[in-house]
Amino acid sequence: MIRFTDEQEQFRRAVARFVDAEVVPAAGALDERAEFPRELFTRLGALGYLGLRYPEAYGGAGADMVTYCLLAEELARGSMSLAAAACMQSLMGTHFIHAYGSEDLRRRYLVPALRGDLVATFALTEPGAGSDLASITTRAERRGDRWVLRGTKTWVTNAPVADVLTVAAKTSGERGLENIALFLLDRAAMRGITLGKSIEKIAVRASVTGEILLEDVEVPAEHLLGGETGGVEKIGGILAEIRVMTAALSTGLARAAYDAALAYARARVAFGKPIVEHQAIGFKLADMLTALHAAALVTYQAAGRLDAGRAVAREAAMAKLLASETAVRVTDEAVRIFASYGLASEYPVQRYFRDARFLLPGGGTSEILRVVIGRDLDWDRGQVFG
Numbered sequence: 219m220i221r222f223t224d225e226q227e228q229f230r231r232a233v234a235r236f237v238d239a240e241v242v243p244a245a246g247a248l249d250e251r252a253e254f255p256r257e258l259f260t261r262l263g264a265l266g267y268l269g270l271r272y273p274e275a276y277g278g279a280g281a282d283m284v285t286y287c288l289l290a291e292e293l294a295r296g297s298m299s300l301a302a303a304a305c306m307q308s309l310m311g312t313h314f315i316h317a318y319g320s321e322d323l324r325r326r327y328l329v330p331a332l333r334g335d336l337v338a339t340f341a342l343t344e345p346g347a348g349s350d351l352a353s354i355t356t357r358a359e360r361r362g363d364r365w366v367l368r369g370t371k372t373w374v375t376n377a378p379v380a381d382v383l384t385v386a387a388k389t390s391g392e393r394g395l396e397n398i399a400l401f402l403l404d405r406a407a408m409r410g411i412t413l414g415k416s417i418e419k420i421a422v423r424a425s426v427t428g429e430i431l432l433e434d435v436e437v438p439a440e441h442l443l444g445g446e447t448g449g450v451e452k453i454g455g456i457l458a459e460i461r462v463m464t465a466a467l468s469t470g471l472a473r474a475a476y477d478a479a480l481a482y483a484r485a486r487v488a489f490g491k492p493i494v495e496h497q498a499i500g501f502k503l504a505d506m507l508t509a510l511h512a513a514a515l516v517t518y519q520a521a522g523r524l525d526a527g528r529a530v531a532r533e534a535a536m537a538k539l540l541a542s543e544t545a546v547r548v549t550d551e552a553v554r555i556f557a558s559y560g561l562a563s564e565y566p567v568q569r570y571f572r573d574a575r576f577l578l579p580g581g582g583t584s585e586i587l588r589v590v591i592g593r594d595l596d597w598d599r600g601q602v603f604g
């Protein structure tokens with residue numbers, strides 16, 4: 219059984235109050251304007267939410283993964299765009315600085331990023347390399363006490379506003395996974411980092427994405443995060459967290475869609491009774507609730523395993539697969555329950571429907587997750603109930 223501690227419940231209630239008061243009322247306009255939500259992002263920093271998982275010495279709260287998932291779930295219920303920007307900042311954007319950066323780098327970049335004063339992001343994907351990391355072509359060449367980076371990154375979250383970027387690049391020419399390293403790039407201090415094409419999209423519109431062009435960017439050796447190789451293992455080290463966090467985002471979005479659909483089904487009358495009383499709609503809601511329940515269970519079970527230091531690769535992949543596909547299905551059903559009104563901008567269900575698509579590619583597509591899960595197909599009772 220999954221049981222939250224009193225502290226976790228209190229935290230969830232505090233985040234929910236913030237989301238209801240400040241995020242829900244702003245979410246529609248943020249989506250329409252498709253602009254980075256600077257004000258709310260800074261508020262998240264001031265509230266300590268961006269530093270949740272980091273030690274107090276750097277301004278963090280030293281919280282566990284379950285607590286982090288509660289934050290992700292509640293934020294996603296209010297605005298997936300804000301949640302996406304916050305989760306990039308608090309996980310992939312800052313993790314490698316904390317884990318592999320010098321004390322000086324941590325003071326200069328991690329501490330202000332956790333306060334929300336710097337925007338941090340992670341640039342791995344390239345025009346010719348998404349799931350297939352071995353195909354990245356961004357090169358890092360050593361020249362004396364510096365590295366020189368050249369290449370193109372795309373789909374970079376917060377690209378137009380990012381102050382610091384953790385960039386994956388190859389330190390030698392061969393195709394493969396062994397020669398990938400991570401570098402910390404400072405947009406203001408290093409020349410040759412420019413914004414390429416910005417990507418107009420239908421989902422998480424206020425979590426702005428775009429290309430970053432690296433043209434002979436000179437990077438001091440200290441900014442190489444954790445050695446000339448082993449970048450893939452370093453990314454792999456937080457892959458389970460990324461997947462479980464995405465499962466929590468999915469659960470939050472599915473909840474928002476379910477709540478909206480239920481309220482609408484109780485209020486909308488057709489053929490003399492609220493549509494919730496038509497069995498076809500009642501069954502839809504029953505299926506949505508069942509799927510949502512399952513998504514929440516797998517998400518927090520995987521988060522709990524992470525906190526307990528137990529093996530979690532398969533559970534994290536399952537949680538992300540089930541929860542993200544649930545978000546897609548539940549938001550689709552919600553739009554059907556709203557019928558014509560599901561297409562109207564005045565109701566948020568159309569945004570939930572669009573935003574659900576964001577949950578599919580990041581942290582491994584559903585196809586890749588099935589490849590991961592398919593590597594070990596034995597059913598282990600202990601992994602479920604142990």
Ligand SMILES: Cc1cc2nc3c(=O)[nH]c(=O)nc-3n(C[C@H](O)[C@H](O)[C@H](O)COP(=O)(O)OP(=O)(O)OC[C@H]3O[C@@H](n4cnc5c(N)ncnc54)[C@H](O)[C@@H]3O)c2cc1C
Nearest residue numbers: 340341342343347348349350373374375579580583585586
């Ligand atoms: C809103 C958004 C924000 C993002 N932010 C970032 C970011 O900040 N930083 C970053 O680096 N990236 C980011 N990404 C990119 C994301 O991580 C990639 O899109 C993802 O890795 C998938 O890569 P791709 O889109 O190139 O798809 P591809 O890898 O080209 O896949 C295309 C299709 O082929 C399938 N496929 C590929 N390989 C296999 C296989 N071996 N077996 C079966 N099927 C396969 C996939 O499942 C998919 O259906 C973001 C993406 C989005 C949508």
